[in-house]
Amino acid sequence: MATTVIRNAAWIVAWDTARAGHAYLNDADIAFTDDRIVQVGGRWEGIADTEIDGRDRMVMPGLVNIHSHPSSEPMNKGLLEELGSPGLYMSSLYEFMPLFRSDPAGVEAAAKVAYCELMMSGVTTLADLSVAHPNWLELLAQSGLRGCIAPMFRSARWFTANGHVVQYEWDEAAGNQAMEDAFGLIERARQHPSGRLMGMVSPSQIDTCAPELLQDAVAHARARNLPFQLHAAQSVVEFHEITRRHGKTPIQWLDSLGILGEHTIIGHAIFLDHHDWVHWPTRRDLALLADTGTSVAHCPTVFCRRGITLQDFGAYKAAGINLGIGTDTFPHNMLEELRHVGYFARVTAGNVDATKTTDAFDAATIGGARALRRDDIGRLEVGLKADLALVDIRHPMMRPMREPLRSLIYTAAERAVRDVFCDGRQIVADGKPVGFDYPAACAALEEAQARALERAPALDWARRPVEQMTPFVFPRMG
Structure with missing residues (x-):
């Protein structure tokens, strides 16, 4: 002792x-x-x-981060800060983000870089939403963080063949198998000797998951008292896709499936029926989230880069929704994310009192703890x-x-x-950081990014060179 x-x-x-x-x-x-x-x-x-x-x-x-992608996002530095698809409502999700794929060495380097940035910005608990990779549990344990692994799985992949239409390639059997594999990995995390790892059930995105997959996943989470997180209402493209398929907003469709509830976290939840970009006639989504006890993971930085904001953080809080904060992009700097929570909430609402520092800090501590179903973290x-x-x-x-x-x-x-x-x-x-050599991890990530950039044009629908897709700030002379 x-x-x-x-x-x-x-x-x-x-x-x-x-x-x-x-x-x-x-x-x-x-x-x-x-x-x-x-x-x-x-x-x-x-x-x-x-x-x-x-x-x-x-x-x-210690700050509680409920939404991050450490194994992939650090790779995008210098590429995605100003990149979005005008034909896809300014999102970069469909046309560009799938192009810059890391190899296994890059995945590990990216995770180390993100973990270091998180710890250096005061984070002690992290929800890591990643595609499962071989050394994941040991890396997270080595970092020293309290880690909540969320191995993502889905029934379909999205792609675009022209930059303005998103298509889906379905393989429901593969999605079901990936879900079972995720359940096994979550159990391994629970049993990890560090005693600091836990799990979260995390189907990837609302539009890439079959309804049966979502229902099976949330049932597993509830039976084991695990948090459940799903990306939903994160783009206008997705909003239109769900309303086209089901005639309901993403939030209302999830409610009809029984997905909403106190175990559930919605990643982003930006494009609700009151958002002025979607022009939907109802005004039910905020109340549905609040009444069901559903939490929202708010990650302002990645969206504000493309002119997209929640409408607005203060309104969600006033509706009674439990809010947590995440770092859904590089840098994985939780304190800068809190800064953006306040700034963009005030800009969007046109009111300096719309969101106070108290609200942002509460979301990054007790709100995050509540979302992860923990009553032993988030406060001194x-x-x-x-x-x-x-x-x-x-x-x-x-x-x-x-x-x-x-x-x-x-x-x-x-x-x-x-x-x-x-x-x-x-x-x-x-x-x-005590557990990792941060500069060495950054050097390894830089090398991995160079390898990824060589592969990127072959993955692009138009076979464009990287410098055409994401130009330098200034032209290079000579």
């Missing part, structure tokens, strides 16, 4: 049980023994095996898991230091995060 105490922490984002919310504590101690918090506030009078000087630190709960309270991050309040980008969370989210971001603990184990020390 080893006890660590952070002495005289200048700021602690503690849990106030009386008001059931986060609150600031100043100049107090926080202590944890092995993987559990044993004291928040006051002065620790017990034995301490390790003491950390907290006089220049803010201690906050005695008896909960020792998942926490230490922020240097004397970092130049945190100063002048009046309001620590605003300074962290809107200015300093990961640059001020010094140390991160998950399950009582240090996973970031002095701003660097």
